[in-house]
Amino acid sequence: MNTYEFLNDINAQIENQVTKMKQATAFELGLDPRAGSRFYIDDHCIVVHRTSERNLRYYGGFEYIDDEFRIQTGDYSFYFKDDAADYDEHNECRVAECLNRYNKKAETNDA
Secondary structure, X not given: OOHHHHHHHHHHHHHHXXXXXXXXXXXXXXXXXXXXXXXXXXXXXXXXXXXXXXXXHHHOOHHHOOHHHEEEEOOEEEEEOOOOOOOEOOEOOHHHHHHHHHHHHHHHHHO
């Protein structure tokens, strides 16, 4: 297997895993609609396809997320919340803020 095939295999595995995640809209995450139309989420991160990353960074405020909480691999960028940080309602990491907003909306819809 050459390097190109190896990288394609890795990207296919990432694609397979990402598409199993919950999907969320910009509205559900509390983002400007221009930030993108499809996001994948779990309890710790927000994932976006590379074609939408620029909009997420600019319109979603994700340009301020430290590189240590962002991993780009294959066609996707993964933005992780900082679980070790001590945040409150006035000082919250952008990823955690979006995930909390999504969870609150989901709880409201389940009620």
